[in-house]
Amino acid sequence: MNKNNPADRLRIIRKSKGWSLQDVERNSNGKWKAVVIGSYERADRAISLKKAISLMDFYQVPVSELFPDIPPQVSTRSIALDLVKLSAEQSEYSSTIQRFARGICDRRKDWNGQVLTVRVNDLQFLAMLSQQGEPELLAELEKLGLIKA
Template identity: 40%
Template sequence: MSELDDEVGSAYSRLVGERLRSIRLQKNMSLGDVEQRSNQEFKASVLGAYERGERAVSVSRLERLARVYDVGVEQLLPRDPQRVEPGAAAPQGKLRIDVAKLSQMQGPQFSLLEKFLRMIQIQRQDFNGKVITVRAHDIRAIAVMLDVAVDEVPARLTSLGLVFVPPQA
């Protein structure tokens, strides 16, 4: 392997490490939590080395780590900056939905809405899982799922208790 190959590999390891750390933090897990949840398969010191890009992680270990984080393997890999969607900035008309509450609701429209929101989370690589901010173009799709007019979506979600309201300090 040439020095250039080493540099490229090292840079990629750092990018993978940044993704690993980002997902772990979004899951509100410490290095020790991951070690415990993986039954000591992923030692905190080794996972820290992966996150710093000091060690390359094998595909098989990446697959097992994805199971620990409950995400797809592809989500542990760095994003391709060439594939960032145009218009990814949030337009006005944003709405914050409590996905945790939604997951407890019964019925086909709620199941469909939850699947839709999970798809958005995967596209955005947002693994917090509790609250998602939907954008104006998403609200149109939600209106169809809830069988209401687009301008009625916020009121309908509010009446269902699904609009996230941050606790007051």
């Protein structure tokens, strides 16, 4: 078994849920037939991108898990978040960032209220909270003028 092969990854993902091929068929109400899933996992049958996306949605696993060698686009730097400008922002988007920043400040016991250094891991988590990738998050923060130089 090659853990980097998408067909093998399908099997690993299914088994990580503790499901047999029959469990997949039963839990999908017959949408995904055991024989078809088995043929995808053995690479006897090609799976289209559309079906792969649908199957990963059913498994509740990101499609990127089929391709573990492709690194996610992540920032390698921390940023300084301008808390003064952030507090003046009035939108649903900024309220998510405000709650996130407050949580980090409380956890770090950092109450200067001017600038917050958002570390790489914090940035990844904030991207997940805002339901976007890190590049999009950084672009949005730049557009709002919330990144302090």
